[in-house]
Amino acid sequence: MTTTTATTSTPTPTPASTASVTKSAAQSVLTSLSTGSGVDTDSLVTNLVQAQFAAKNAAIAAKTAALTAQISTTSTLKSTIAQFSTALGTLTGGGTLQTQPVSSNASVLGASAIPGAKVGQLSSSITVSALASAQGARSAAVADRTATIATGKLTLTLGTATYNGAGTAMTGFTAGSGTPVSIDVTDGSLDGIASAINAAKSGVTASVITDADGKAVLSLKGTTGAAQAFTLKADDAGSALNQFNVGVNTGTLTGAAANAQLTVDGVSVQRSSNTISDLVSGVKLQLNAVSAGPVSLSSTRPTAALAQAVSDFVDTYNQVYAGAKSATDPITGDLKSDTAAKTLLRSLQSLTTKTLAPGSSAGAPTTLAQLGIATGRDGTLSVNTDTLNKAIAAYPDEVEAMFATTSSNALGLQSSLSGISLAASSSVYGLGASTTRYTKAQSDLTIEQDKITTLSDAMKTRMTQQFSSMNSKVTAYKSTQTFLENQIKAWNKDS
Template sequence: MVPTTTPTASSVTASAAQALFTSLSTGSGIDTASLVSSLVQAQFAAKTDALTQKSTAISAQISGTSTLMSTVSQFAAALKTLATGGTLQTQPVSSNNNVVTASALSGATLAGLSSSVSVSQLATGQSSRTTVPVTTRTTALGTGTLTLTLGTATYSSDGTAMTDFHAADGDPITVNIVAGATSLDGIAAAINAKNAGVTASVVTDADGSAYLSLKGATGSAQAFTLTATNDPSGKLAQLNVGVGATGTALTSGAQNAKLTVDGVAVERGSNAISDLVAGVKLQLTGTSNTAVALTSTTPTDALKSSITDFVDTYNQVLKTLTEQLDPQTGPLRGDAAAQSLLRTLRALTTKPILTNVAAGTPTTIGEIGIKTNRDGTLSVDDATVARALTNSPDAVEAMFAFSTTSTNGLTAALNSISLSTSSTLYGLGASAKRYNDQASAVAKAQDDIATQSDAMSTRLTQQFASMNAKVAAYKSTQSFLKNQIDAWNKPD
């Protein structure tokens, strides 16, 4: 492809002069538009060319700062996502998932976990259903008021009836059953709308007959009664739940989970428990006379993979940064914030990212097998990684762990770098603001030149139009005189 060239100011001026001389030599028929265009272009060519080059350079700088800020931000976000996903965290292991399963809480350190759990009773919620069928789920029962009360209860030996109830502190919940919503569907919707911890649903049998089912939250403190307190039709009373209720039967009672953790007997209102074994969420799934052992396992393979992924991503970020800082072609080669970012990234392998650890514990990513090459890129020393995962698995895990309160770890380090990079006071954010201000100034200068060009074009057009008219008049006079002289000299 043949390269295109931009006319220089001197060549444009020469072109304009030549056009003028050519036009004047003819004495008429001047191409005013072309002449004016050439003169105006000659006047502003140097400034226009300089501003165009400056605008192009600034646009590249703006694009460069945006690219770097986005790249670093995405690097930090990707590492955070990896750290919060749980795959890099030591996980608890249950010896019997049919009794209890275990999962790690975010940020927990579970190396060396050793606990035992025995479960004698699961937490259940009170459940009831009506015993007298209603013709259909849309059959109207009648308006009135149902009162829902939460508390504790005792039940019959077979668990089908409530024998005693003690209301909890607080006001009962009033459920108004209004005209147009007196069917079991309407009543269930009215109860659910209260969000009181009791869920109502309608169950139909094979004949289409409908029953109201009520289920409470788990725990002995979540028992409930339902009483028709305003029942003009007398039909709402068949929905009563509580001591002496005849229209409903209990299918389960409200009770706590009972378990023993490391020899200590405890009760909880839920089968999901996070406050008994440090850093572990227990999910009770069954009962057993045999204790369940809780231990832990370190995700060695996942950590190895993450180290490799980190190195690969770092090298991609470094490549983008060094391209922007190339001494010959980089648009940000003179940008102090970009240079500072490069120094910060290169120091990452030697900067301690773990504090308050035992002597001999790795504190930098360089000490766990991430080494810096001569060209600044990173690589993985597999032998050092393997040794670190064997001797200091907690430290390696901590480097990749995420915490909202700690400044330890790679996630915190990269987040700090990302924030510094985007700072509008001293980072690339400040550079971007400066370049945008410069771009605005160049755009204004270009607008000013356009205004001046228009004014000059108008002025020259008027001047050459006047000149053209005078030349035409002179030529007309010249023609008249010539004709007269020719007539005088004509032989008789």
């Protein structure tokens, strides 16, 4: 805890306090000199100084206000176009605008479209006979997981294995082509052995589980697939690490390594994982359970979602466009001379005629204009619903491609809008650079205003001193005048 000690010291006069003292002293002198010249010196000096610098102060105030408006408008434009791009990216990346595969039994077989893939004509029959599984093993229970058991080296080897009927023991093992992994155990506790196995990153993970009796067990888990069976052996046959060996007729297994087995359109296949992306074109399959019979795959078109997306895009575009157009209005726009803002406006205007789906079939729409999105005289967009619906019905894949994610279509609508947003935020040539420029100009104006304030204060001090001196002289003249008047009156009275 810190403490603060209060100290008393003589304050150093600041320019503001010095000016105040000078003003107070001058006014005191004038007061002590009685009526003096009869001129309100304080008001006169203030008015004269204000008049001297009025034009410069007004110009700086006007420029400051303009720059503040430009900075605010620039920030708003950048934020608006960025939010537009992000919202479109979220929409296109969510999968709702892409034809999706449909499984007749999702509890057995899940299916999703690979981004950018065309699955509109999907029709497959799949039977799941077995799921892919991973080999597991467990050690005997240890009373204290932190107590040192032994240090040394373990060797882990991957390959294929055969198991007994219950899958609780390995009956045969053939090493794979990979190099066996040497595991250096320096912390000989159960926790240390598990950490050493995990640090090897061999595809086998280890964890320590506390059983119902409070004792600890080393649990090992491999990767799914028949070729991912493993053996674990201590290099030193006499080491206490041998109790963790896993191999033929050694160790207790909790699972066997096996491939998934399924039939796709009459063809029997195997895969090492329950997540499969190379069997049905454009579809990622998720095997969840063994099926009692064939599961059919079909597809559904996002017709309504595409139509709604186009409508939402047009509505949002019109709001963004209105902001950019207002900001660049040649008469009233805060950014009427800003190159980056004008570039943003032109980029938005070009979206409807830009090719968004290159390589489409002959006659298919490739631009927003061909989808029925028209540009009005004021630059805003509108949708011809009939034209849009006909385009979606006749060319669903091409329309989907326009709204595909950036990774699927580098020239699509999302990619194009993202490019506009990035250009607008650029600190080199975009609105980011404009913000930097306006902020610098505003800082320069602050410095200029400080200089004028300094000159103004100096002039006020000088004029106050001059008028004080004048007032003193006028007072002296009045005193002499009064003396002479009284003398003359006395002379006249004597005569």
